[in-house]
Amino acid sequence: METAPQKPIRVLQLCEHFGTRNASFHGVARSFELWIPALNKPPFEVFLCSRAQATPAAIERFRRVGVEPMSLGYSRLDPRNLWKLIRILREKKIDILHLHGYGACTWGRLAGHLLGIPAIVHERCNYRTVPWFQRPVEWVLGPFTRYAFAVSESTRLFTIRKRHIPAARVKLLYSGIPLDAVPQISLEEQRRSRRTLGVEDDTFLMGIVGRLEPHKGHADVFYALRRMGVPMAETKLWIIGDGYYQAELERLAREAGLEKAVTFMGYQADVWPLIQALDLQIFPSHREGTPNTLYEAMAVGNTLLASTADGQGEILRRNRDALMFTPGDVVTLSRHLLRLYGEPVLRRSLGEAAKERIKEFDMVKTMDTLRKTYLDIMEKQR
Secondary structure, X not given: OOOOXXXXXXXXXXXXXXXXXOOOOOHHHHHHHHHHHHHOOOOEEEEEEEOOOOOHHHHHHHHHOOOOOXXXXXXXXXXXXXXXXXXXXXXXXXXEEEEEOHHHHHHHHHHHHHHOOOEEEEEOOOOOOOOOOOXXXXXXXXXXXXXXXXXXXXXXXXXXXXXXXXXXXXXXXXXXXXXXXOOOOOHHHHHHHHHHOOOOOOOEEEEEEOOOOHHHOHHHHHHHHHHHOOOHHHEEEEEEEOOOOHHHHHHHHHHOOOOOOEEEEEOOOOOHHHHOOOOEEEEOOOOOOOOHHHHHHHHOOOOEEEEOOHHHHHHOXXXXXXXXXXXXXXXXXXXXXXXXXXXXXXXXXXXXXXXXXXXHHEHHHHHHHHHHHHHHHHHHHO
């Protein structure tokens, strides 16, 4: 007698947004771009939805990996989010909600409670506090949240203390990166990439990858470069990414006398050739979860200079995988920049160590944890 085919376990990944008008593609969207193709295999069927309307850049990128994103399309506090989400959950016969971001976590947990669908809260950043309008929600819903992940230990503590989710229910889960899918380009290709963009072989090329927002720390790097005392003709800094803070950063670069050294590259759908052309990649954030850009930089063996913010300070080992500084410490940042500028052997050893260290954060482990969690939740539901 033939056995009946197993009913798929349908999971909806629901987030706030994939990007905004000013920042085309956010870190959480990059995670989905990697996760969903890896997760969307029997017995799982994974869907993707944002609370805000999806940006054209995000839709294009998701479609390239076989994902068709949905959107609720309403503002964060609009109750119509709840009714549309309930309709999607019923139409898609969703078994598990996996939630990212305050609005998504609010409407997702409410919809899950009404329909009896288990919900996972996934916290991705340590904001130190919760916005005033969200605090009553967390006071009410936090203690009743049964499943939660956090992308770093500091973020886990934030989730417990500020979102009021019981400690035993909040699990640490580093996002990682699929190491078998990291493109490696040759030294000659790296040089060709630099020359194409007007960078000579003997120029010290630095880069920062990420959204252009004040807490990302770009301005600290400008101030540190001004302190270095190295002729700007010998150095260049690529700012890769977009965001509402760009005009202010351009002004700050001019004030620091760096307008010829700093190039704003804008949003780049494919950063791999650009980051592999760098001599140094900088992570100056004042707060973070654990950025995907850090995993990518480690995977290609880049030399790293990073603040100790949140997950960065947990993953990187000071003076082994990277030189590090306290967020906002421009003096130490400048000293490290000058040292790395003058010591190519040190740059090479740090890059090799980072490439070895990233093996502990292969995304395969993350996917295994998510699959096991989904199966455990379904078993409890039965």
